[in-house]
Amino acid sequence: MRETREGALGDARGEHLGHSAAPERGPFIAGRRFHALYDKVCRRDVLQRAWVAVRRNNGAPGIDKTTLAEVEQYGVARLLDELASELQDKAYRPLPARRVFIPKPGAPAGEQRPLSIPAVRDRVVQAALKIVLEPVFEADMADCSFGFRPKRSPYDALQVLIDECGRGRRWVVETDIANCFSAIPHDELMQAVEERGCDQPVLKLLRAILRAGVMEDGQVRRPVTGTPQGSLCAAAHNAPYEQCRVMRSAGVLTLVTAMLALGHCA
Helix, strand or coil, X not given: CCCCCEEECCCCCCCCCCCCCXXXXXXXXXXXXXXXXXXXXXXXXXXXXXXXXXXXXXXXXXXXXXXXXXXXXXXXXXXXXXXXXXXXXCCCCCXXXXXXXXXXXXXXCCCEEEEXXXXXXXXXXXXXXXXXXXXXXXXXXXXXXXXXXXXXXXXXXXXXXXXXXXXXXXXXXXXXXCCHHHHCEHHHHHHHHHCCECCHHHHHHHHHHHHCCEEECCEEECCCECCCECEHHHHHHHHHHHHHHHHXXXXXXXXXXXXXXXXXXX
């Protein structure tokens, strides 16, 4: 039975709060559980980085109708100070996300994809959570995984296929999880997160974001499954849950055997 190590996440100035963590170096060792994460989410410099990510994305307003331009007029520093204070006092409460529908690429005419747009202030908090949690889960990700990961993209996966084709590989298996974002059960998702993080304030904050729900046609719905597709936390939630679920259901040996039999899996 593998020994579980628990520890605190070090100061970002001396260690890592960025996206360069790997299993073999730094504090983010695979299998280690972290119990001191919340104070990093509250940090002013982390919230500043989160705002930069949100501003760069240039998204639409949430149900409060506050735009990015209005936040800048109000004062970014003022907003971040307020968020830091609310987080430190455990008084932060996320708003429901605004539900919109967009055409689904490659689907029959009329089929739409639901997106959830959180308020700007909630996106900043979600981005701060992502900054802190992403390196922790990166240490566990398989090298053949390319989805929702920093410095990786579908183009990298495509390049792997091109390289393997040049080596004589001829088979590619494509699979898809139907309604992935709306089907993820909250309880199982949180269990997967708790395997790497046991900081209760962080877990409570994640649950609050999941349970904030969505507003559609003036009505707030709070389903017990799904992560808001379109939010910054969707990617952070999806990657650890899916990899844990696949590993448990298929088993590492089964996956490796399948990869070897097929020649390559990406």
